[in-house]
Amino acid sequence: MEKIDQKNMWLEHKRIESKEGIPEEPVEIFYLFRHDPPIYDPEMDEKMKEHGFSGEKNYGGAQFKKFEIPEIPEKNLPQKNKLQNLSKSSKSKIIIPGVETDNIYQENGHETQEELTARAKFEGGIDEIKERKNLNYLTNLIKEKNFKPIMLVGPRTRHLFTYNSVVNALEKQGVDIDEPILSHTDKLTDINSHWLPLMEVAEELNIQDPWGTVKDPNFHEEMNKRGIETMEEIKERIKNYLIILERWWKKQNNLGKTNQESKPIFIGFTSDFEQRALIKLMGIEKINGVDTNYFKSDSGSYISVEVAKNGTAKIYYQSPNNEKHELLGEVADFQKTLK
Numbered sequence: 001m002e003k004i005d006q007k008n009m010w011l012e013h014k015r016i017e018s019k020e021g022i023p024e025e026p027v028e029i030f031y032l033f034r035h036d037p038p039i040y041d042p043e044m045d046e047k048m049k050e051h052g053f054s055g056e057k058n059y060g061g062a063q064f065k066k067f068e069i070p071e072i073p074e075k076n077l078p079q080k081n082k083l084q085n086l087s088k089s090s091k092s093k094i095i096i097p098g099v100e101t102d103n104i105y106q107e108n109g110h111e112t113q114e115e116l117t118a119r120a121k122f123e124g125g126i127d128e129i130k131e132r133k134n135l136n137y138l139t140n141l142i143k144e145k146n147f148k149p150i151m152l153v154g155p156r157t158r159h160l161f162t163y164n165s166v167v168n169a170l171e172k173q174g175v176d177i178d179e180p181i182l183s184h185t186d187k188l189t190d191i192n193s194h195w196l197p198l199m200e201v202a203e204e205l206n207i208q209d210p211w212g213t214v215k216d217p218n219f220h221e222e223m224n225k226r227g228i229e230t231m232e233e234i235k236e237r238i239k240n241y242l243i244i245l246e247r248w249w250k251k252q253n254n255l256g257k258t259n260q261e262s263k264p265i266f267i268g269f270t271s272d273f274e275q276r277a278l279i280k281l282m283g284i285e286k287i288n289g290v291d292t293n294y295f296k297s298d299s300g301s302y303i304s305v306e307v308a309k310n311g312t313a314k315i316y317y318q319s320p321n322n323e324k325h326e327l328l329g330e331v332a333d334f335q336k337t338l339k
Helices: 004-011 042-049 080-083 115-123 135-144 156-170 195-205 217-225 231-254 272-281
Strands: 024-032 038-040 147-153 181-184 263-270 301-309 313-318 326-331
Touching: 024 115, 024 156, 024 272, 038 042, 042 115, 042 195, 115 156, 115 195, 135 147, 135 156, 135 263, 147 156, 147 231, 156 263, 195 217, 217 231, 231 272, 263 272, 272 301
Parallel strands: 024 263, 147 181, 147 263
Antiparallel strands: 024 301, 301 313, 313 326
16 A cells, blocks of 8 residues: 555545644554455355456455465354354355355354364455564553553454464564453454355446445445445444443443553454544545545554543554554544544
8 A cells, every 4th residue: 555645635634633732642542453465265266257256356455376274272263153143134144155054153162173264265364464563563552551452353264364463473572462352243344245245246236346335335225225334334333343342441440350550452353444434433534535435455454543531532554564653633532433
């Protein structure tokens, strides 16, 4: 992704000055990591071609080849029945072409490594980023600023693999996360539709870009009829995600389950649709002259929102090879954005 032109962006986005104009240390932070560059099995490309699309034409940021997945500790694998029920929409159910998944994922217990591997063929492995300069700031927050990391992972396999890689990298930098709070959540599901239904919709509507049906507001009504999210619904979902996390932390404090001196840093692993939604939720409609719906972040990048005690919130973007995060905008009343 091109470096963000902050000067031009400020001309297009009306900045809301912080209360009193005095910067304050953040007391809570929300991170959204985009997954690392995805790798899919060649069989996925063949399924795309059946509907007139292809990985080369429609998914330029991905690779299509045989790959191996990392060994995930059982405690970090999702529960089978939770996977099947992550969303009420049947569009988001697990799809492994040629395999009947309903019976598998109605069972109890954790998903097995073999089942994870089968799913990853169509939900993505990752081309793991080896050097993550953008973790330096996060490391300092956890080690030096007394932030308690709470990890949240979207249901797609590429989200879990990226979480696994980032946690390993943080540990190498001396971050103590022996028992991170980890939760698999549908609030970070990417789109509430598998890619296969999107291909079918795009083929039916004669649309060249299947993902454009989600980004383009002109398709909102049509997609709504089909029960598939567009950016409008994803933005609402991300707002609810932030609200739930704040309520959860407050409840933990009230029950005495957290160190009163520690501050929450919610670290989510998801896709670029949620990143766009978070940016829009913070009132930023354009970046470098382009509608935020079409903002393309780097794989492995993050969007973060740092909320100060006075309610001021700043939103940042940081690519994996950048040691400094870039300020995108600021709002004076974070809670107002959640109403």
